[in-house]
Amino acid sequence: MADWIILAAISIVSGCFAVQWLLPRRAQRDHAFGLFSNTSLFDAVFLFDEERLISHSDIALAGFEHVRNWTDLRRLLQRDFPTFPESPGAVRDKGYVVVSPIDCTVERDVLCEWIDGIVRVRLREAAKAKPAGSEAQNDPTRLAMDQAPYPVWLLGQNNRVQWCNAAYVALVRKARDQDTDLTDPLFPSTPEERSVGKTRVSVEVSGSSYKLWFDLTQVEHASGYLCYAVDINAIVQAETAQRKFVQTMTKTFAQLSIGLAIFDRNRQLALFNPALIDLTTLPPDFLSCRPSLSSFFDRLRDQHMMPEPKNYRSWRRQMNDLLEAAEDGNYHETWSLPSGSVYSVSGRPHPDGAVAFLFEDITAEITLTRRFRSEMDLMQSILDKLADGIAVFADDGTLALTNYAYQKLWGDAEDAGFQTDTATDVTRRWQDLCLATPILGEIRDFLEMRDDRAEWTAEIHLRTGTPIQCTVTPLQNGATIVRFSISRIPSKIQQIEQISA
Known part of the structure; x- marks a missing residue:
């Protein structure tokens, strides 16, 4: 009986070897290939005979239960796997296709393989398909793209995104939502909107008015366009802040009555305000064309809006000196124009080699000053005709004005006009020419008083014995007039001497 059992076992083993030997031999494949490869419980496997689905794994991913043909599966996978083959023929031609997710x-x-007329499609975990240390994981080009800090993506000929890196995914989800279609381009994609090279584009953030700005670079590729976006939000914000600052400054300059002309480092007119047009009578279109510094002043000379030079050579030399002085911040002149107007012109250096010129019409100020000087000269002439000596003291006690009679009396003829002597200096000079008297001290004290001031009169005597009548009169704002009258009536001493005689 044992012999029969041993013989049966040998027969079974021999039969198995014979069957194995007679089976068609296939080329050795990787353990992840073929119909009989180990499949993860989370994987879904589909078998196609041409376009028709003939079988699928029992545990399929949600949403794939209604797949009936290749088109149905491609439609379901196209959002996450846009490069999924359009037909099984592409798999037949290559024999083996791995489709990466967008x-x-x-x-x-997705692994697609051709096995003896059958197309096997397997949705698998990429980490298991590419073990740690594999060539795909260590590919520096793929690592650089996946971990790049800026969005990178491939735009297909059908204007759909075929692949993108993690930065692009994060940007799309930030601008739209978490469950957005990544194949729908976030940046301009139509031929009319597309521009090969670098362009500045903005992306609107869903649910807000905020925009994200990028420098978009598109490079033509055999399968479409390789696109790169560089975040320039900081640059745009800086430009916006600068533009607002310039607008604010422009509005401020527009309100100024002083003409402003700023020339950049190339000596081209970069900025001007409306007051410059009013003061120089230069046409706005001429200023808007950004004339050079020399053209600007040549035009001023032609318009007779600056002092007429003696000759052109000296004019050019004067302009060179003007520019050098302006660059040092030392240029300041008063221009008396043929029209009778007077301009104050100054030059100031600006950052980055720019120069600013300021034009101010000071005709009214000069006219007022000249009129004031004329009135002062007239008043001085009137005071000089008076027989009495007049001394006017300012509210701080300094001598402000005297006349010819005063100067002749006190010996100050060489210092005619405005004085800067203090009350102490003046009364000391008087004391040197007078007999001792407390009146001069009282005058000095009165000049320093601010309240309870009333006119009063006293008499002093020169060392020659000549009596002088002093009248102290307070004025508004603390000023004081001291008038010296040489008495025509004999003094009491002279009267006594005459009686004694």
Whole structure:
């Protein structure tokens, strides 16, 4: 009986070897290939005979239960796997196709393989398909793209995104929502909107008015366009802040009555305000064309809006000196124009080599000053005709004005006009020419008083014995007039001497 059992076992083993030997031999494949490869419980496998689905795994991903043909499966996979083959023929031609997800952060891919007329499609976990240390994981080009800090993506000929890196995925979800279609381009994609090279584009953030700005670079590729976006929000914000600052300054300059002309480092007119047009009578279109510094002043000379030079050579020399002085911040002149107007012109250096010129019409100020000087000269002439000596003291006690009679009396003829002597200096000079008297001290004290001031009169005597009548009169704002009258009536001493005689 044992012999029969041993013989049966040998027969079974021999039969198995014979069957194995007679089976068609296939080329050795990787353990992840073929119909009989180990499949993860989370994977879904589909078998196609041409376009028709003939079988699928029992545990399929949600949403794939109604797949009936290749088109149905491609429609379901196209959003996450836009490069999925359009037909099984592409798999037949290559024999083996791995489709990567558009989102490089997704740990899945699709394996398509041709096996004896059958197309096997397997949705698998990419981490298991590519073991740690594999060539795909260590590919520096793929690592650089996946971990790049700026969005990178491939735009297909059908204007759909075929691949993108993690930065692009994060940007799309930030601008739209978490469950957005990554194949729908976030940046301009139509031929009319597309521009090869670098362009500045903005992306609107869903649910807000905020915009994200990028420098978009598109490079033509065999399968479409490789696109790169560089974040320039900081640059745009800086430009916006600068533009607002310039607008604010422009509005401020527009309100100024002083003409402003700023020339950049190339000596081209960069900025001017309306007051410059009013003061120089230069046409706005001429100023808007950004004339050079020399052209600007040549035009002023032609318009007779600056002092007429003696000759052109000296004029050019004067302009060179003007520019050098303006660059040092030392240029300041008063221009008396042929029209009778008077301008104050100054030059100031600005950052980055720019120069600013300021034009101010000071005709009214000069006219007022000249009129004031004329009135002062007239008043001085009137005072000089008076027989009495007049001394006018300011509210701080300094001698402000005297006349010819005063100067002749006190010996100050060489200092005619405005004085800067203090009350102490003046009364000391008087004391040197007078007999001792407390009147001069009282006058000095009166000049320093601010309240309870009333006119009063006293008499002093020169060392020659000549009596002088002093009248102290307070004025508004603390000023004081001291008038010296040489008495025509004999003094009491002279009267006594005459009686004694």
